[in-house]
Amino acid sequence: MTDLNQSVLKFQEAVQLTPDGHPDKPSRLNNLGRSLLARFERLGDMTDLNQSVLKSQEAVQLTPDGHPDKPSRLNSLGCSLLTRFDRLGDMTDLNQSVLKFQEAEQLTPDGHPSKRLRLNNLGILLLRQFERLGDMTDLNQSIFKFQEAVQLTPDGHPDKPSLLNNLGNPLLRRFEQLGDMTDLNQSVLKFQETVQLTPDGHPDKPSWLNNLGSSLLARFEQLGDMTDLNLSVLKFQEAVQLTPDGHPCKPPWLYNFGSSLIKRFLELRLSDDMVNAVWAYSSATYAEYGPPSVRLRAAQKWAMCLQASSSPPESILDIYHIAIPLLAETAWLGSSIPDRHYQIMQAGSVVHDAAAAAHQFGDDIQAVEWLEQGRSVIWGQILQLRTPIDDLQEKQPNLSQRLKLNSLQLEEAASPRDIFINTITVQGSIQPSVPSKEEIASHGHHLAVERKQILKEIRMCEGFERFLLPRTIRELTPAASHCPIVILNSSKVYDTCYAVVLLPNLPDDVLPVKLDSFTPRQAKVLYHKLQTLLGEDGQTISSWNSESVSGTGADSQGFKVILAELWEGVVRPVLEALALMDSSPRVKPRLCWCPTGIFSFLPLHAAGLYYADASPGSKLSDFVISSYIPTLSVLVDRVSPLPPPGSLKLLAIAQSSSIGQPKLRGTFDEIKYINAAVEQSRPLTLMTLVEEKATLGNVLSELKTATWVHFACHGVQNASHPTESALLLAGKDRLTLGMLTSLKITHGGLAFLSACQTAKGDEKLSDEAVHLGGGMLAIGFGGVIATMWSVHDQVAPQVARDVYQYLKESGMDVSEAAHALHLAVENTKKNMQGEDDAAFISWVPFIHMGM
Structure with missing residues (x-):
């Protein structure tokens, strides 16, 4: 490092001493940019990388067209921009990098050695x-x-x-x-040529063997030729054998080796293949010098192998004890945000499987802790909320920087090395040699030891004793101080669905509830039935009316079947376990649902028997008032108390027309009902932003001081990029979920989202329904009324009218919002004509979230 620092200083001095206009100025700027890039790759200081980009840009700008060194300087700038893209994920850097490399290639004449x-x-x-x-x-x-x-x-x-x-x-x-x-055949041939031309001992030979193994495995999956599969196993094995322990690439290659062995085990049922696969997955999991994302996937596969071979439950739980903390490391440390999202989606089911394993072993406390860790990690990552890493950066910046750099070095060392061949030779520039496999392995071991030490130091700091570890049950049970919380989980690997209940009077324990008659496959079937009823992706309902829906037949029974199965298989067993089957109390008790995975997409709150001959007391709403929460932490972490009744500012936003969406004719009625409900509720400030006044700037400005907010507008869901889900405002303005989560509302009360798809999540993120309603909880609102899918324009104003009327009678007390919605929906059900799917589509989507 001393030589590298001296090199940077000398190049800086050379640039400073070279006057503008001097013919050597571009060359010296280019050398400085390259040396800064080299130092960044060693130390990870973003100042070096940003300066590398700036100096390389200056070098290019000062180099006249036609100059023989222009292509090489464009190449250097492209490298710096690409490195910054890899670190930050900013597409502008990638696009600019591509342009610079294109220009460098175009300016290089045919026949030139470069x-x-x-x-x-x-x-x-x-x-x-x-x-x-x-x-x-x-x-x-x-x-x-x-x-x-x-x-x-x-x-x-x-x-x-x-x-x-x-x-x-x-x-x-x-x-x-x-x-x-x-x-595919050409890919196999090219990789075979690569391996054949590479001498033994070459540091890249294991990587190229791994690539050949991957292409052979892909061809086996297409043609079923066992020769390809056997060769794939052999090439992965060679890659592993040629790579010393401590090399950060070894865990990914162990993972691939295990996967090929499992493929062959499924074909031939040779016990040695299963044994060797377990060895490969376990070795990858235990390799502390490997990237957390790879170790997490390996642990998941290892546990699945043991479960399939009926291994003792305690041995499987030991694996998950390693895996769950790795989820947090994958989400919070290392590569750019889009990469972390992808890695989380790849390993999303591990949380459900781990909790199911703990449940089957009888350790339901552990199941709750793991589920909450996984859900909070994914929820926080996708919404880009504040994380423990942010807290560490604020209170222990030195430790934070050391941990981030260590994580990035591990991930980068394990990434397949792009071969950027550069023949640029500049006197005095740094041309580092390619390290040997043994040198890389030694560095990997060093990084693993350093990581352990850093984590030990962090956990010795006040407030960080459980850094990257799950919260304990004692930290989580305060979430249930107001009412029982029912956590629902399913696992395809363990073929099980079950519930765990947190109770107000059970601070250090939980109540497990078996759901023996309900399976993960049944949950999936109900989800797809619901999607079919709602239209493609659940998004076309906003243009429907009751007549067009009921056109499917007056005896349509789709919703009745779904809600009946939820009642019989999920909801009634929970109510019976909690002794909540008494429908006589005048004031019904609250019950909070915390669904995970596929349960997040099912209307649990509406479960019941709706057939004509159903006996009284056969619906969830007969016994309790339902609410939802995305995580336990959303209640545990709420530090601001709910605003006292009366002392509030209500911001009401109405936007009837949005580009590409049908007109919402009831939005003005909603504003009228809000006015009527709050006109006698003083002290109270009511701010309305209607039509052209509902711009993004106005809404963001008023939101900062609002205690309550009501949106009467369209909402749209972006499944690929959840933070781009948005409420549609005036003109082309969109209030996105990402914008919402950058705000922090003090003493937030009720957020009423009378819009379409404000509580619809992303199925690909199977551990979370990430949606606008949850975003409102995340930024500080205590309660949220939202919709699981688009609602009928004529129904939304009626529900809003009744909700605010009931809240007015309670003195605008936000803690009564769930009760108010319950009464409003019951009133809507009574006013509905007919009992076909159109009627259910009208009232089922309304849900309450939070306190």
């Missing part, structure tokens, strides 16, 4: 851009550039293997996209 290398670099960038944007043009161009680079490289050249390997990667990706076997 032409093939510039083609290679551009191919890598285009492949990166495809991975982010999914544009097939980028993938096709990437293949074309790599093919050109290979053709320009003579046989026997030391760069030939790396170029062939780089060509094999996009060919495999294009096969995965289009299914063309020609691409």
